[in-house]
Amino acid sequence: MAAAAPNSPAQNPIDTDLLAQRDEQLKQLRRQLQIKQFELDTVLGVAHDMTARDHSVDELYHMLRLTLQGQRNVVQLVLFAREDDQFRPRLVLGCDLATAEKLHLSSELLHGEIRDPQAVEDLNLGPAWERYELILPILRQRQVVAYVFVGGFRSDYDRAQLMPFLTSLANTLMGAVENRRLQAQRVADAAVRKEIEIAQEVQALLFPRKLPNDNDLAIERSYVPHTEIGGDYYDVVEIDADRLLLCVADVSGKGVPASLLMSNFQAGLRTLLRQGVPLATVVPELNHLLFRNSGGEKFITAFLGIYDRRTRQLEYVNAGHNDPLLLADNGHVTTLKTGTVMLGIMEELPMLRVGQVAIPRHSLLLLYTDGLTEVFDADGNEFGEEGVLAVLHRNRYLPLPKLHQEMLRTIDAYSSRGSHFADDVTMLSCRFK
Numbered sequence: 001m002a003a004a005a006p007n008s009p010a011q012n013p014i015d016t017d018l019l020a021q022r023d024e025q026l027k028q029l030r031r032q033l034q035i036k037q038f039e040l041d042t043v044l045g046v047a048h049d050m051t052a053r054d055h056s057v058d059e060l061y062h063m064l065r066l067t068l069q070g071q072r073n074v075v076q077l078v079l080f081a082r083e084d085d086q087f088r089p090r091l092v093l094g095c096d097l098a099t100a101e102k103l104h105l106s107s108e109l110l111h112g113e114i115r116d117p118q119a120v121e122d123l124n125l126g127p128a129w130e131r132y133e134l135i136l137p138i139l140r141q142r143q144v145v146a147y148v149f150v151g152g153f154r155s156d157y158d159r160a161q162l163m164p165f166l167t168s169l170a171n172t173l174m175g176a177v178e179n180r181r182l183q184a185q186r187v188a189d190a191a192v193r194k195e196i197e198i199a200q201e202v203q204a205l206l207f208p209r210k211l212p213n214d215n216d217l218a219i220e221r222s223y224v225p226h227t228e229i230g231g232d233y234y235d236v237v238e239i240d241a242d243r244l245l246l247c248v249a250d251v252s253g254k255g256v257p258a259s260l261l262m263s264n265f266q267a268g269l270r271t272l273l274r275q276g277v278p279l280a281t282v283v284p285e286l287n288h289l290l291f292r293n294s295g296g297e298k299f300i301t302a303f304l305g306i307y308d309r310r311t312r313q314l315e316y317v318n319a320g321h322n323d324p325l326l327l328a329d330n331g332h333v334t335t336l337k338t339g340t341v342m343l344g345i346m347e348e349l350p351m352l353r354v355g356q357v358a359i360p361r362h363s364l365l366l367l368y369t370d371g372l373t374e375v376f377d378a379d380g381n382e383f384g385e386e387g388v389l390a391v392l393h394r395n396r397y398l399p400l401p402k403l404h405q406e407m408l409r410t411i412d413a414y415s416s417r418g419s420h421f422a423d424d425v426t427m428l429s430c431r432f433k
Contacts, residue, residue, distance in 0.1 A: 057177050061091045064173045068093055074162070075152025076131045079170060080105065081177070082112075082145050091173075094131070094152060103128055105147075112144035117163055120149060136163060138170045145174050195256055206266045208236050212244065216309045217432050219246075220400035222408065224371075224425040231258040232369045232426040235266065239273055242309045248321065248367040248428050249302035257298070264293055265300055265343075279306060280354050283317045283340065290344030299344040303336070303367055312359045312432070317352070319343050322370055323385070327392050329362040364396050365430040371423035372407070378416040387414065400429050 055063070061079075068077060068091075076094035080087040087110060089100035106125060108114055114123070120132045131151045138146035148170050153162070211219040221234055231254050237245040249265065251258045268289045272282045283304065290300060303324055305316035318324075320342030323335040338355025359365075368388070375383040388407070395406050404427055411425070 232424040367428040369426040371425035
């Protein structure tokens with residue numbers, strides 16, 4: 001009897017079932033491919049929209065919210081973003097932001113310890129979290145920057161397929177948010193740098209460009225700011241052929257506000273000197289100017305002295321400043337204490353007194369700010385006035401620039417912080433011939 005033909009009717013039903021199964025598999029593959037293509041197009045579209053313009057951070061979150069609303073695959077969603085080392089709800093679906101703000105994250109979430117997707121019920125967060133089923137951590141540079149909690153999935157949607165899609169969208173969002181913040185920070189930093197440059201230029205204009213060095217005296221200065229804009233000030237003003245002003249001051253605070261207040265101080269001081277006003281009037285007027293400008297919230301310590309070449313007398317006021325040191329040729333030291341309180345803290349100065357001292361020949365006067373004395377060693381011992389005097393006694397016959405170098409070298413070696421001083425260091429020295 002002859003063999004059956006290969007395509008006999010008995011085998012057709014089996015072949016038909018196989019073909020039907022293959023057709024269904026191909027449809028599923030095509031559907032999955034279409035979904036993947038749709039998700040990819042969505043992610044790329046979101047990325048393009050977020051980078052096409054300079055959106056604000058709030059606008060970026062709103063854009064992703066609109067995108068998720070259009071997907072209709074998730075009913076409940078809340079995204080917690082890390083801001084200033086705290087996680088805050090920034091994007092919600094299925095509830096309002098006020099409700100999301102009542103949700104409390106666990107300690108391990110707050111510390112970024114959950115780094116892999118998992119079921120929310122495994123975190124034991126409490127009844128308030130029952131509407132959420134999955135948590136998707138969003139990492140950038142190995143740090144958790146956001147958590148996406150999702151729930152209420154559409155019954156016919158593959159959750160395993162949804163997770164990478166949502167993760168990609170959230171990653172795109174957090175990248176755009178980070179870039180926007182970095183851009184805003186760069187703009188802010190540029191503005192601060194410009195402000196600092198202007199303040200430094202203003203401060204540089206405050207300092208005298210040339211110091212006297214003649215048959216009567218020689219003057220040297222050193223200024224080591226603690227920050228980019230220091231709060232110290234020094235000045236030497238030739239009032240007339242015989243008299244000159246020596247001034248060192250220290251304003252409370254640092255930065256641009258301190259620089260602006262010091263510029264007001266210098267402008268007021270030079271205006272009063274041009275008018276020929278005596279120190280007994282100059283100091284109260286400066287105090288009134290500072291109090292009016294700062295309302296008592298900032299103050300200036302200052303030493304102002306007017307030296308008369310003819311009489312060799314120094315008339316001075318110490319307004320709460322470090323006592324200048326007058327070292328005579330025989331080694332005797334006079335501290336210049338007479339004056340009043342610091343300037344700018346009260347409208348009227350109490351008990352203002354003007355001091356006067358005769359300047360011996362070959363004597364040395366050192367004016368300085370507290371950054372010179374408030375230097376500490378590893379045991380917490382202060383360099384202090386005693387340390388300054390020790391350096392002066394050992395080196396008083398050195399040329400003034402060398403003396404200043406030795407003083408700075410000594411406090412640098414003494415300090416436990418090296419040359420990173422805790423405050424501005426200013427010295428103004430005068431050798432009387």
